[in-house]
Amino acid sequence: MLFRHGEPLRALYVVKTGSVKTCAPGMNAEEQVLGFYLPGEPIGLGGIAQHCHSRTARVLETSAICEIPYLPLTQLATTLPALQRQLYHLLSRELNQQSEMLLLLGRKHAAERLATFLTDLSQRFGRRGLSATEFTLSMSRHDISNYLGLAVETISRLFSRFQADGLLQVDRKQIKILNSVALKRLSGAPVTPPPRRHRSHQQS
């Protein structure tokens, strides 16, 4: 564990290799997964103001983490406007990512959520020079389900379905995206909004 919710903030962190998840204490025992962090991504921004961590950060696998001591950073920031701006920028990026999650949790159904999750991961891997179509999930199905607000079984079923539909090739934690276009379309607004016809006896 990198740090725990509530601890005094001694440093910020950047993932060098491996991956990290951040969690907040949920309602009933189980904590809520709030984000996954891949190489190059900064962790702990949310605690800057309170001088204590707002999340708990756990590594998902053997990882190399770069530690940025907090005090020197803020002191430097007071004299370096560019650094100051960069910190704002990172904070604000976090905020916008969370807004995306609000949209996902509030308006998307299960398949859209998983598709969004996978496309997002894909893009982030791609941005780091890694393969955008073939990667391994460092987090468990359980973590994914928690993050996406679904049941583990739903995630499992969706992986099976996506594979059956030729969107993915899934082998345990190894993912290969076969049809990124369809996946992306599925993740956002489907061109044809699910034309659900019930009351089918009322057809004209």
Next chain:
Amino acid sequence: MLFRHGEPLRALYVVKTGSVKTCAPGMNAEEQVLGFYLPGEPIGLGGIAQHCHSRTARVLETSAICEIPYLPLTQLATTLPALQRQLYHLLSRELNQQSEMLLLLGRKHAAERLATFLTDLSQRFGRRGLSATEFTLSMSRHDISNYLGLAVETISRLFSRFQADGLLQVDRKQIKILNSVALKRLSGAPVTPPPRRHRSHQQS
């Protein structure tokens, strides 16, 4: 409308009287409601880094809004560390509020969501010296449902149910909280986690 998503950020705003909602463009035409702002609460923080608004802000009723020009503010902040810190603090508060919403949308069912929403409003009114038990909702059922990730009909039914259960007294937009304790308990982790028994023929 106060400002629109994407516009250059000219000022931050603080609600003096009335109320405001912020929205982001959703997937299918309809935009997603991301927050409601009551008197005393600051709007527009999310855009600080990009120098442009990340949300659209719409007033919900006749309101008095205080405008804080952006440039002077940031310039002042570079020389006033206390102001700088205050800005971080507000940004970070926004972040934590959103985390709460992630929890709500990801793990709570409909009744818990509405109960959370009402207790939150109640507390915020109370903090401003207004009645915490009796207030009027400035937003439509539709806005509430959008914000909470539910259907309008569900909101309506829940208001009816809460009233039938003696939790609230609802008259159109007038709300009177009759049992704030029960409401609060409902909003978080119920003491007895919903003991749903299906397969009831298997009872011992």
Next chain:
DNA sequence: CGCGGTTTTGAGTTCTATCAATAATTGTGG
């Protein structure tokens, strides 16, 4: 008073959670 909009209520359907059981994988000690 009649009209558009919002809210409420009702009926039926769908999606996803839950329960249950099995299979696959990982970890552990002999």
Next chain:
DNA sequence: CCACAATTATTGATAGAACTCAAAACCGCG
């Protein structure tokens, strides 16, 4: 290294929560 236990993942059956469609009730307003 293998057998066993323990976790994690998959698959199936069922139930329940919430959505959709539909229509009525209610409200504000010209």
